Amino acid sequence: MAKDKAFARLPGFRDFPPEELQIRSHVFESWRRISRRYGFQEYDGPPLEALELYTEKSGEEIVGQLYAFEDKGGREITLRPEMTPSLARILGERSRAMPKPIRWFTLPQLFRYERQQRGRLREHFQWNVDIVGEAGVGADAEILAVALDALRDLGLSQDDIVARVSDRRLLTAILTSLGVSPEAHPEAFEVVDKVEREERGKSLLRLRDGCGMSGAKAEDFLSLVGTGGLEDVHRLFGQDPGVAEALTDMRDYQEVLRRLGLGDFIQFDLRIVRGLAYYTGIVFEIFDRDREFRAICGGGRYDRLLELVGGEPLPATGFGMGDVVLTELLTDRGLLPDVSRDADLYLVSISPELRPLVHELARVHREKGRRVLYSLRSQSVKKQFSSASTEGARWVIILGPDEVKRGVAVVRDMASGTEAEVALQVLKAGEGLEGNEG
């Protein structure tokens, strides 16, 4: 009962009071709208899953960061850190009976528990979109297109963002062609993954000592990875059948994206490999062009995951796009809508005996789908107008005893300030507002 009992929210979690929730809804609505345009259907799973769903297939990097605990029944469980294993689990039960390809999306809240770094969030919302049951690059292109189209829908252009695209099969074929043994591929992938953050000398050393490349080959490889385009790959390794096949796929992929109107958003970049172990083909990450922010979105093909968690062996491709970095970028570019209240109608009564009429008019105008407010107790006219203004009311109906006696009320258009008398009968039919626009 005492005032000193103030409770705090847990570190790393966000509250969403209405002004924050409006921003979240703005992003969610765009994600849902664009998902629907591409024919994806929404699904959801539980926020808690058995721990083993993740320990089985993910790299150590995730398992160490799980928001895991033991429940009262001694079961090892965790708050979901990503959605793809749940997708694989849900499809595992039902995919055989479903027409392919399966186009699903979801907007889950995901959780990580890392040693607390100042201000680091332990949760975020992530738009997940997946196509399951289609192995061709047409599906990969459709997946990147839906991600880019949502960002475009939110107001970002090709001047703001770029999708860096690569193919893990292409990198694998290049390494094989360079004589790197399959056992050393993971090490080489890690060097490529870190090439933008790691000192060049250290990368060269790892390629030489860890992957058995000569110094000259390692130099050439690093240069190709860092700045090479498709033509360079073709010139240097085009004669290798594995490389040639992956190059053809990459060209087809880019061609489809161009025809979908997204050519200016994409850039071939061998440095993109995606950290997680389960990707098997084309991969991508979307960044702001100036690289002021972390990646906005990442995804790619993962053809073996469903089988891994016990389902039908099905090819799959998809992505995750979080709400945090995206909202930072939209804020930076001034692309978030104004937070505002937007009541349609506020009912003002000049004397208390008119409150029954207030309730009656509230009912009929709400039935018309309008957002209608009124004072919940008898209050001064001044206070009622102040509330109407706070609520952003577009119209106010003023009920005064003299007007009501004459069978009318005053309708004020709050933007223009113009007023007009309207018959009560018209207002009681839920009409009489639109004609009074300023």
Add this chain to the structure above:
Amino acid sequence: MAKDKAFARLPGFRDFPPEELQIRSHVFESWRRISRRYGFQEYDGPPLEALELYTEKSGEEIVGQLYAFEDKGGREITLRPEMTPSLARILGERSRAMPKPIRWFTLPQLFRYERQQRGRLREHFQWNVDIVGEAGVGADAEILAVALDALRDLGLSQDDIVARVSDRRLLTAILTSLGVSPEAHPEAFEVVDKVEREERGKSLLRLRDGCGMSGAKAEDFLSLVGTGGLEDVHRLFGQDPGVAEALTDMRDYQEVLRRLGLGDFIQFDLRIVRGLAYYTGIVFEIFDRDREFRAICGGGRYDRLLELVGGEPLPATGFGMGDVVLTELLTDRGLLPDVSRDADLYLVSISPELRPLVHELARVHREKGRRVLYSLRSQSVKKQFSSASTEGARWVIILGPDEVKRGVAVVRDMASGTEAEVALQVLKAGEGLEGNEG
């Protein structure tokens, strides 16, 4: 990698594949639509909270059912079992600066961990609506009205459901008038709360032994609680000032609800007290008329809760409505919409070289906001039409080499089966479909 590695979801949790999610969305959309009509703003909080937020104010009944655990940092936390404490916590930080009354709603997923009973869910979604900062019955009426209007919006009528309403202050005043000491009120409230499930003899015994009532008084009291209307309360206890005041409020409350068009949905019923300890005034529960299901919704006034968790002392009233019982009732009454796919357009190409045109048309028609699908690889025309049908496409554009050479394509209206040739130029402008309705 092996097939025998099938993972299961945790007991008590639900997956929402698209056909289930469509039903959930149908209910959520109604909840959001009606909240907006009444001027409520959406908010959200974290699914995890500190354990002490609940141990402080809730009865033992909740604490024993918390989905609680210790996190890796040794902190005692729990998945939220209800939303009101989070609301109180969030408002505690900010309510002083906010105009009153505060009208907020939210749609959280809530969690309980009870000893597993067969089929008992450990999570559900619950629509929470609250008015904070208004002590009068106008707020109580508005709260019940928004709940009933959403149920009406979902297709339920006064023949399907009833809101049983009471006032804890009224019951308290009756008990005081009967000479029951304040210390014995909780016991009397519990008897009233259980009167529909408990054997009458046992209730009488508890009233006599636990509350100090004479046998005759206990009989009269139980009869009044069970079948008494407002007139009976007035006749028997109307001379008591506390009873008289609560009766006036109850009449005003019902009058406002009648004017809001909801008179046929409400019924005075002294048996409704709500189990939770923090209610302080008018309370209600909504049931199906036939009482085949558990309560659909419950709520009431809780004027001391915000202060209890460290905030500004503010009167408040609100309710929670879960998705599980409501969906059972809607299913029983045949009020759920058909689950279906509803693509606007499926693009069929008769030969592979026309696929670039497919992509181009997909782009422009999606930009018009349509839900557009096409085969992600070259497939037979038969297979493409089968997919168009699976996706529930309203229109199909058929691209054939001869037609394209003549600058046209065939548009088929899938409902009527009628076909018409339309100029490619028109289709490339995102037009040419509406005119072809059957």
